[in-house]
Amino acid sequence: MNVIEHGRGKPPLDPHLKALENEAIHIFREVAAEFERPVMLYSIGKDSSVLLHLALKAFHPGKLPFPLVHIDTGWKFPEMIAFRDQVVAKHGLDLISHTNPDGLRDNVTPFSHGSARYTDIMKTQALKQALDMGRYDAAFGGARRDEEASRAKERIYSFRTPDHAWDPRNQRPELWSLYNGMIHPGESVRAFPLSNWTEVDIWRYIQAEQIELVPLYFAKRRKIVERDGMLIWAEDKRLELLPGEQVREEMVRFRTLGCFPLTGAVRSEATDLDEVIAELEIATVSERQGRAIDRDQSGSMEKKKREGYF
Amino acid sequence: MSSQTLSHAAETIDSGDDAPLTDAQAAAAGRQARPLRFITCGSVDDGKSTLIGRLLWDTKAVKEDQAATLRRDSTGKQNELGLPDFALLLDGLQAEREQGITIDVAYRYFATDRRSFIVADTPGHVQYTRNMATGASTADLAVLLVDARAGILEQTRRHATIAALMGIRQFVLAVNKIDLAQYDEARFRAISRDFKEIALSLGVRQVTAIPVSALKGENIVLRGDEAMPWYDGPTLVEVLEKATQRTGQTTGFRLPVQRVSRPGEGFRGYQGTVAGGSIKPGDSVVVLPSGVEANVKAIVTYDLVRNAAVNGDAITLVLDRPVDVARGDMIAAIDQRPQTGRAFNARLVALSPDGVVPGKRYWLKAGARRQRVMVRPTSALDLSTGKWDDATFLPVNGIGVVELDFEDTAIFDSYETNRETGAFILIDPETLNTVAGGMIEGKRTKSGRFDALPDSDRASITLPARLLEAFLKTEFARAHAGEIRVTAPEEAGGE
Known part of the structure; x- marks a missing residue:
């Protein structure tokens, strides 16, 4: 038997990516069928873009049977917000944008409160508020096990208490592709369809599926300032220069996207997908190296996850 | 199923369930194969963390910043080669680092030019049998680790038994710390022989034994010819690259229905992942448990309407007549029913x-x-x-x-x-x-x-009633439960 695919002008996926795609679609459908109020966390980055693409595939020809939630800290790159609104309009998505009103009132910024407290208030607490308000019992996220050591132990269905806490020592066993979606009222599950993807897989899939991305992922001359060994984007007036700091213009791109004061750029000449992938294949540092919040303290990510972070 | 598919080269690779791939096949495979999933079994003392660390290190899956963190965290714990303590790379939870043990299953990812791999890294202690079973449930292959000085332990047998029970049919025995056993060939041969006997008793025929030093990186990714000129077999990575994926599917078409898609009047599709066999428009299927029969009208995916789907594909199936299908039902081949x-x-x-x-x-x-x-x-x-x-x-x-x-x-x-x-x-x-x-x-x-197979497809064995019960309790009887039919002779005397 020959399987012939009449694609939209793209060659068929290689079996490696096809297997990852099949697994993700299976997870999407299973969660949508088993939970009453699922939601998808959408962070605008490359992993979220892949996640959204897979969700659209999973429910085709229907629409997404759940809304998207974006936690807007107010410190995202403007290009991210513009891209988000464009994507929402294109696919007719139901997007809920949430900002922690307490943090807004108290004027919590990465500079005034330090990255750890800022992240807790504007991301972790904000996320919990949004999930509680929607009474969501399942939330899709784009986390991957290859990102960080504590994520390597994460289940595909990650069980959370009513306080959204993760107990890494008491996780439900997960055998075969059989996921246990049974929970008590108030409890919830974070579901990770991209668990088994690596960073290279994400990029190859974006290329193969021609998925649109925020232009920040591609190298361009951008104004940056060097701070604590990171290259910080310096085109926002709220970034106050410290003594001795100088704004320079350099060819840079971002490997991950978050709040601009906490996201380091990398010097790069890669202006398109092929060049980004080529650069990645010889990369000697991990993508999370550009994330200030992972480095606050030892076991940083595990601590944040226990407290309810994604 | 002997399918030659254009877009699913993995199926071609899968078709020879028993034979390892040839060099040419493996090279051609590249990323033309699904990731190989394997599990590593062994206790902390066998050097399991070092082995996995070595695999990640020598395939360059560890990035500089991770290595720097590793070096920082392993101050004072560096081994004699100046390499960091690999266990720290693997034990991701604070409790694990504090107690120096692996608690939970962790998944690792690495790739060579030829293939990508997912390792389920599971704890070795007896009380963690459940974690090992979890890791083994999705694995195609098991790497069992022994200390060359200690040889096969009771624990090795336990791990092999669990792996076989969970359906793994390819074993690699890594005889580790061979450097500490003076690279003794006779010692290696003896351990391999012992292990092959155990594997055979469990019904596992595909066994490769390799003498390795995870610490020195010999016969893991790089060869250890200098120290072991007597060994001309493959390195661990070579075996993994050529391993076959166990599809374990010898049934007809199966589609467990996850959800029914009704986006509007006129469309009704059954969404699920093909869990056996293949399907194309026109094929006759049965909906279970109702037993209603229908024909496949179309296979819908986001990109296109496909002319066929194979095992593992996530699809939406449209039937040619209105039938009652709900989540939890199964759509199956009409002539090969579950x-x-x-x-x-x-x-x-x-x-x-x-x-x-x-x-x-x-x-x-x-x-x-x-x-x-x-x-x-x-x-x-x-x-x-x-x-x-x-x-x-x-x-x-x-x-x-x-x-x-x-x-x-x-x-x-x-x-x-x-x-x-x-x-x-x-x-x-x-x-x-x-x-x-x-x-x-x-x-x-x-x-x-x-009954796993119809009676006609099974070998018949007749045993006196008193032996029958004892026979059914043996591992052999359990392992071949579906292939044999055991009966007591008719009119057999007395209970």
């Missing part, structure tokens, strides 16, 4: 501290089907002897044979013939925790026996 009934026999691994309690009504989830079930353990495996003893209760980490009794129709294949439609989990109705993983042996008939 077993349906209310009584099945299965093997079970108990995962929860409470064990598996006879007479309790659990939830059972298989594919997308969730139903109530009563579980009655009848025997338990003694991992130290490999014997099945009578049992009525399974404690945590216990492995047993159970009778399943359903309140409505259940739909299964035997695990031996289909790893997707023959597997299930048990969920405690109060705590809602996953308390057991199970593998269907077959439907239970009135006589208490079960």
